[in-house]
Amino acid sequence: MSVSISPAATADRVPVAIIGASGYSGEELLRLLLQHPFAELVAVTSRQQAGQTVAEVFPRFASRARARELRFTEPDVDFLAARARVVFLALPHGVAAAYAVPLLRAGCRVIDLSADFRLRDAGVYRDFYGHDHPAPELLDRAVYGLPELYREAIRGASLIAAPGCYPTSILVPVVPLLRAGLVSAEGIIADSLSGVSGAGRKAEVDYLFVECHESLRPYGVPKHRHLSEIEQELSRAAGRPVVIQFTPHLVPVNRGILTTVYLTPATDARGAGPAAALAARVTECYRAAYGREPFVRLLAGRGLPDTKNVTGTNVLELAWRVDPRTGRLLVFSAEDNLVKGASGQAVQAFNLLCGLPETTGLL
């Protein structure tokens, strides 16, 4: 028994690099780019790991020839700019900008996974991040890299700010409802649960196994940094300033964010007729917005999101319920914080940038 195979497809491979590839997001980005059929990983940097191969640092990737050949280097901008056409920055906020500036000048496209270019207003950045923005002149140029909202802008961008993990889990469900005027921009509450990888690969007692296992805890209330970009984007969708309540919780899973959003229908739902009618309009709104999106899964009436259905994938699961007792609309989303909430979304943007099918390397 045998199968005939035609010659493999050939294509340009785009040379790409990752700066800061030793954290959890960086590692996930490595995984995705190593398996991407049209990306050629030409450099990865990490001061700590410089000199070692990718396979030595991450044995899990050793099955891929490229991981056995490619060595981590120091983050030298000239070296990178000479080799890569697209550079991913997986660095802490405040540090990423210092690389973005010269890389853009050298003609590279930059996809930044940090918070440095997500905000349009340097004042908001200072308010939430506690220091002046390192490159405010670039803020106008950056595109917020959420493909479901800004697909066209991403295609032509030179600087893409990949959204934060929590913001993705909130913006995808809420923006279409605000745009459609189905819900009020007042009184929005987002309550999120996040796996521990969201805290990064940092040697801190708070994130030790023993401290997290059998532990449930809120943190970062009431003014988590991600609020800044969430509110920026919700305000754009609503056409007016939006202030929301956001409560993150740390829970003992490696990966996954589960967000529950509490919304008030735009007109009083109790008066507006049966809850079922509102639910139908929400369903219609989501179908229009996401019915053809490859990475948004609408659970219309069939179950509720569960992070185990999305971990390891770039999919965001979405469900909604109208509570006839309170008139409120509840929306639930589940995503992998490291994939759709970080690196997968960055690769999705990369595909757009390169004119590739958006799902390339992500299914």
Next chain:
Amino acid sequence: MSVSISPAATADRVPVAIIGASGYSGEELLRLLLQHPFAELVAVTSRQQAGQTVAEVFPRFASRARARELRFTEPDVDFLAARARVVFLALPHGVAAAYAVPLLRAGCRVIDLSADFRLRDAGVYRDFYGHDHPAPELLDRAVYGLPELYREAIRGASLIAAPGCYPTSILVPVVPLLRAGLVSAEGIIADSLSGVSGAGRKAEVDYLFVECHESLRPYGVPKHRHLSEIEQELSRAAGRPVVIQFTPHLVPVNRGILTTVYLTPATDARGAGPAAALAARVTECYRAAYGREPFVRLLAGRGLPDTKNVTGTNVLELAWRVDPRTGRLLVFSAEDNLVKGASGQAVQAFNLLCGLPETTGLL
């Protein structure tokens, strides 16, 4: 080196029994009563385990002589009534009432961990539990067994309905605020995370290790059964009917409930002056309500609740924050769903019933 010890304290031991001691709440109740200095466990029942000793069914208790002697029996009311003065029912709702009726008639005090006697209105019971109440004539007689709210009534009660796990985590934080008129009775949202033991020791695929580990999921929305008792008690506190939003989530810990409650200050907080002033009034309210309670830990400004600080104990941790951006009051509670949320609270009520110090056997 040696220590002189006077003869051990002597006291009446109250003969007690547990009906339905093979589930997680029953097991925890066994643990607490086996170590209780003034309870004498005279009978435990479980159809499934009848004939085996407590130590055989639960090896973890084998260090206690009583666990090696005492055998599970069938649940025979005459047998139990002849031996026990206080009987704990750790049975499913709808089943508990059938035992409560004859036990009360025989002169036993009954502490019921099921939902059967938590509601005052048989109609609400039918609405939420889907069948007629099995013994509506007893509803007036039952006392809602939350000592922090109904201490005096519990002391003299013959039938105590131990509160549900979620209700405890919500009522303890919210009732004093409603009573004090500090928060509005409108628009209350309670978002809860629960460990898997809350689902009981049931052989169902949904609660298998592999299905729960690395899984975060909402469930039971928007009308979870516990809403009925939560709203009953909040309505009593507010002096008017209260309808709330309640969203439970299943998360991968064995034990623990973490609840976040979103509240609106009674008068518009944005107008009422700085958030700090409201926070101070909330602090004052909680100090007055719980400052001397042995099982409520107020985290005034020092950190946020973490279930790992309360699991295995009868303590509920409580913290609060006023968000100056939204004017909202956020309250956080953490408890062990099997202790303060079930069996520990039942023992606390037992102590009150017996005129014992409330912390007996619970510290």
Next chain:
Amino acid sequence: MSVSISPAATADRVPVAIIGASGYSGEELLRLLLQHPFAELVAVTSRQQAGQTVAEVFPRFASRARARELRFTEPDVDFLAARARVVFLALPHGVAAAYAVPLLRAGCRVIDLSADFRLRDAGVYRDFYGHDHPAPELLDRAVYGLPELYREAIRGASLIAAPGCYPTSILVPVVPLLRAGLVSAEGIIADSLSGVSGAGRKAEVDYLFVECHESLRPYGVPKHRHLSEIEQELSRAAGRPVVIQFTPHLVPVNRGILTTVYLTPATDARGAGPAAALAARVTECYRAAYGREPFVRLLAGRGLPDTKNVTGTNVLELAWRVDPRTGRLLVFSAEDNLVKGASGQAVQAFNLLCGLPETTGLL
């Protein structure tokens, strides 16, 4: 910026079916075959799920068009034989054989993930499985589907018995050493830790989250069923009957087997010179056996296996140490019990059967 892509490769797709696809191995097989570039999933069966689409039963696969179209059916052999060239059986032992017989007669190739065709001796089967073998006439025809050991036989086989999860973790490390005469066939001890998915998707109290989380326990000692195939294969490698000690433990991870094997060097290692010399010969032996194997990762001196480096992949990690104090050789392996220990290995065999590169769909 855009990338030019040549037309996609075209190839025959082999029509395949899975019988019993609702357990954990079946689900993993679904995942692998849905993403396999040269397999066309034409039927999946499950009595329980019949009528539902794959995407409905397993939301995680809903991103694939095939999963949204394909419906589970009842396991009808004629229906399957008319459509599929290769049929995977993901059924309990004792049940698989009843499907294998007619499918083979109808000309299908069969890859069986159960234990039914792993043993060559029906008497051993009866001894370990407690019932007569359902189709002893097929035992001669079956090939033990461990590609690293039986690659050539697999290519031409009509009936392939995919090895058990524990056996894979033991045979891969031990067989080459026995074949090379480096270790004694006497006194071998294999001590294994397995994740809970190994117990299958069965609604039993023992595998509930609460029963497994924070639990470490041996089970199935001293005569676990997998011993039968382990000893059969070790005996073939040694050229003489081998009896080993095997102790499985259940530990709270979803996936992964970690096996530690204790071996005695063939000649007395204390007399044979320094431990380093023996270690070098073992390294040489493994390099010869597995140096070019895509799915065996030799950790020569660099660290020890960790299941987190192999979960989700078809790779088995292997490390070894000679203890100069005892003269013993210790070998460690890590694998994903559902991939290399079950479904991935079955797909690896499928690739061989079809004349495809062995790593197709598995990297």
Next chain:
Amino acid sequence: MSVSISPAATADRVPVAIIGASGYSGEELLRLLLQHPFAELVAVTSRQQAGQTVAEVFPRFASRARARELRFTEPDVDFLAARARVVFLALPHGVAAAYAVPLLRAGCRVIDLSADFRLRDAGVYRDFYGHDHPAPELLDRAVYGLPELYREAIRGASLIAAPGCYPTSILVPVVPLLRAGLVSAEGIIADSLSGVSGAGRKAEVDYLFVECHESLRPYGVPKHRHLSEIEQELSRAAGRPVVIQFTPHLVPVNRGILTTVYLTPATDARGAGPAAALAARVTECYRAAYGREPFVRLLAGRGLPDTKNVTGTNVLELAWRVDPRTGRLLVFSAEDNLVKGASGQAVQAFNLLCGLPETTGLL
């Protein structure tokens, strides 16, 4: 209904102190001593936490009045010696000795949880711990604090070395068998699984939640430090030098050690008659050794150990099987590494030291 209670028992309370109480063992020791009826915690030290109350550092203990009053101090020997009669050292090896010397000189009894006084031979200490022993003159004076083996010596000791967690899990099962001559001192293999708290509260990447969850890994092979005390004690039991194989594994639980020991019956078991006969002699041996021990639970034929049955307790569970196929004896033990494997055992020794019932404060 009320219960009459006689006045509480009165007794001398022994003033005790803990040096280094901020790690996991120290925290567990705090828990046990805070609830101990005849210990009075007069001082706790931790450079890092100095100035804070015990309740502030460990909110879980805040229910105890003593925890709210007592503040951590710097480790000042004069201060401690003036206040405490018994001092517990919960410090790293190499550091403990520096405190033991002056405390003993000042007349305190010292219970050391580190490895500093477990070995009788300073040369072995240097070999395994990599530095000279800091106080070799005290080695003769120290008693190995395993009550089941050295009860009488502990009663009169001034310096007690609480055994390591792994050694306890191995010595309790093996020593009686060696003493009785039932098993060979040759070829002993101990394979252990340990929860992550065994690694201590250290901010290292290896012990982060994400690195340990869904991870199974051996470590410290082939020459773990605990081998030194294991072999010392086995050699004493055997009356001749014993060298064993010991393999620890790190598994994702907070607490618990599960050890499987592989033993060869003293005379060839295959020739000595049926396995059942050997098993009976082992049972008899264990009953004689531990039948009356409060903290060793013999599972004679009834199940196998499970760490979840012992976590939080000072009990070690023990089971055994003779494999008729190999003639080998397998022994399994389960303990809580922080209780019987560290702090509980230290309190057990404290009780002996003070002439108290051995189970005081430990049931």
